Amino acid sequence: xxxxxxxxxxxxxxxxxxxxxxxxxxxxxxxxxxxxxxxxxxxxxxxxxxxxxxxxxxxxxxxxxxxxxxxxxxxxxxxxxxxxxxxxxxxxxxxxxxxxxxxxxxxxxxxxxxxxxxxxxxxxxxxxxxxxxxxxxxxxxxxxxxxxxxxxxxxxxxxxxxxxxxx
Numbered sequence: 001x002x003x004x005x006x007x008x009x010x011x012x013x014x015x016x017x018x019x020x021x022x023x024x025x026x027x028x029x030x031x032x033x034x035x036x037x038x039x040x041x042x043x044x045x046x047x048x049x050x051x052x053x054x055x056x057x058x059x060x061x062x063x064x065x066x067x068x069x070x071x072x073x074x075x076x077x078x079x080x081x082x083x084x085x086x087x088x089x090x091x092x093x094x095x096x097x098x099x100x101x102x103x104x105x106x107x108x109x110x111x112x113x114x115x116x117x118x119x120x121x122x123x124x125x126x127x128x129x130x131x132x133x134x135x136x137x138x139x140x141x142x143x144x145x146x147x148x149x150x151x152x153x154x155x156x157x158x159x160x161x162x163x164x165x166x167x
Contacts, residue, residue, distance in 0.1 A: 012062035016055060023051040042120045050118070050128050057131045061138035066146075085150055092147040099136045107133060 030044035076087050110133055113125035 057135040061135045092143045095143045
């Protein structure tokens, strides 16, 4: 199972790297068109913005580990392991419930955009914003699995322990 997860993570990182490379190449093409050929093009800005949106949400959903996210954990870090587990369960349940409640309306909003197209590339906007739905589903799955592990009594391995305490 760990081999499969590692392979999927590497694949997701490859997709993210490809998006970053495409965004960089588009940015260089924009600079060349404007300053070398005195021929500014609008499609490059739209493609860079779309790739940036996809890159941020894709990376957050599939590439970053829990420890890579920015957190304000002063109270969490000062708590004993049993309380940390409770805090982690509350946080995971809040994320899962919040995203599940918002998912139908988010889907409605994204699917509504099938009638509109982007300004220069003429891409249907629902195809651009569908990454948000992918992001939500991925986070629901990740935090749902984390909540399941916490309910089974497994302490999250990324949780820092106060020196001298044991689980």
